[in-house]
Amino acid sequence: MSQENMSNDNVESPTEDPTDDDMLLETDVTSGLEEGTQGSRTTHERTIVEAKDVNVWYNQDQALRDITMQVPENKVTAMIGPSGCGKSTFLRCINRMNDMIDAARVEGELYLGEKNVYDDDVDPVALRRRVGMVFQKPNPFPKSIYDNVAYGLNIQDIGGDHDAIVEESLKRAALWDEVKDQLDESGLDLSGGQQQRLCIARAIAPDPEVILMDEPASALDPVATSKIEDLIDELAEDYTVIIVTHNMQQAARISDKTAVFLTGGELVEFGDTKKIFENPDNERVEDYITGKFG
Amino acid sequence: MARQNYQEKLDSLESDVLYMSEVVVDRLRTALTALENKDDDAAWEVIDGDSEINSLYLDIEQQCVDLLALQQPVAGDLRFIAASFKIITDLERIGDLATNLGEYTLDARHDVYPEVDVQSIGDKTVSMVEEAMEAYAAQDTDACFEINESDDELDAMCEHASQSVVRELIENEIDDGTDVETVLEEVSRLLLTVRDLERIGDHAVNIAARTLYMVENDDELIY
Incomplete structure (x- = not known):
């Protein structure tokens, strides 16, 4: 698949009209509170990310097999599964991070x-403005806290009042009160948990529609993990969060939907988190989440 | 198998719940025998044995709490532990009701209305508890529904017995020489006996209901 000479003309900017219904595929308008939603988030489910028969290979090795799923808007969708099952690969397909791997082929x-x-005609850079990403290890740039958050605004030439955007992003990342008096200090001087929230602020500054998180709390202590989990819950009021985690209890705690990938790159079950963890349909899923294999 | 220690704890929980049920059923049988034969020794055996049932309950309850806290069970394992947690409460209550029967035995000197067939009602409750625990052990959902239907039969037997007692009271005048207070105590004791046996049947249905939930995530019988 050629990725050269792409323009972003056909990638709609979320800042123009992020609530435009036409951008979204309406799928399940009848889903009720009892259907596994959490907190006070809307029960109105619209699909924002949809995969149709996605296959991925790394050279000759198939990492994902015929993945078909619909990720609902403004929900937290967790992806769980054993190491090597392809869940991170799928995550990286959504913002085309796999383009950076020469051996990767996506169909x-x-x-x-x-x-x-x-x-x-899709420009991956423009795509990543709409789909932010937070990685396992906090990776602030060796820049000031302010410049870390404003980084995406500058390189993507996003206008507006950067001071206001930085402040709002840090507030949404629940970090503002801790750093508002040290915005000029290095992001590297923050604690691990603060660095990860800084990375989340950086990810949300360009106002994406979707935030991808690849094990965002696995390198953090329980207190910092708890803050990240609370933050994810709040972020889902404004964004769609898709999170890969090895921590099944974390998936159960924070997600509305759970996708279970198993060895071989197969999506075995996808549904309401409550259903997956209380009464999954698939026996292999039951065995995996109860720890009987994997 | 992965998580072997965890699996062993789940197996141990099931074994202990089944053992507790055997003790409870044994006490219930003894209580019924004591009631039938006016056997004070057997009655005391049931009353004194209640502390053993309470100890079993507390031990198994702790096992459930430990599994929930330390193993974070989900799916079928979670339903098994949640169901077991509820079932031991029903078993403990059945033990209490068997103790009541023992105490009635100590107080009762003769059958006030021998035509009220307490033993048949008692046998029915014993069968229901045994069948409920067999359903739990075998994960037999059909049996769960059968136990629920049996409870309707038990309720009818208990209602018939209670009505018989009230009818006797209304139809038979008390002789001048009869101590009214004594008659009232004996009648009350008999009605309480019937009521307690009926409640044991309800606990058997609870066990069946939790078993159905455990096996199929179906709460149809839980009410």
Whole structure:
């Protein structure tokens, strides 16, 4: 699949009209509170990311097999599964991070709103403005706290009042009160948990629609983990969060939907988190989440 | 198998719940025998044995709490532990009701209305508790529904017995020489006996209901 000479003309900017219904595939408008939603989040489910028969290979090794799923908007969707099952690979397909791996080959369709992100006319950089990402290890740049948050605004040439955006992003990342008097100090001087919240602030500054998180709390202590989990719950009021985690209890605590990938790159079950953890349909899923294999 | 220690703890929990049920059923049988034969020794055996049932209950309760706190069970394992947690409460209450029967035995000097067939009602409750625990052990959901239906039969037997007692009271005048207070105590004791046996049946249905939930995540019988 060629990724050269792409323009971002056909990638709709979320800042123009992020609530435009036409951008989203309406799928399940009848889903009720009892259907596994958490907190006070909307019960109105609309699909924002949709995979249709997505297959991924690394050279000759198939990492994902015929993944078809619909990720609802403004929900937390967790992806769990044993190491090597392909869950992180799928995550990286959504913002085309796999483009950076020469050996990776992606087939199938993967929609953000109504646009297949693998269409030739999609600019991956513009795509990543709509799909932010937070990684396992906090990775602030060796810059000031302010510049870390404003980084995406500058490189993507996003206008507006940067001071206000930085402050709002740090507030949304629940970090503002801790750093408001030291914005010029290095982001590297923060604690691990603060660094990860700084990375989340950096990810949300360009106002993405989707935030991808690849084990965002696995390197943090329980207190910092708890703050990240609370933050994820709050972020889901404004963003769609897709999180890969090895911690099944974390998936159970924070997500509305859970996708279970098993060895071989297969999506074995996808549904309401409550259903997955109380009464999964698939026996292999039951065995995995109860620890009987994997 | 992964998490072997965890699996062993789950197996141990099931074994202990089944053992507790055997003790409870044994006490219930003894209580019924004591009631039938006016056997004070057997009655005391049931009354004194209640502390053993309470100890079993507390021990198994702790096992459930430990599993929940330390193993974070989910799915079928979670339902098994949640169901077991509830079932031991029903078993403990059945033990208490068997103790009541023992105490009635010590107080009762003769059958006030021998035509009220307490033993048949008692046998029915014993069968229901045994069948409920067999359903739990075998994860037999069909049996859960059968036990629920049996409870309707038990309720009918208990209602018939209670009505018989009231009818006797209304129809038979008390002789001048009869101590009214004594008659009232004996009648009350008989009605309490029937009521307690009926409640044991309800606990058997609770066990069946939790078993159905445990096996199929179906709360149809829980009410």
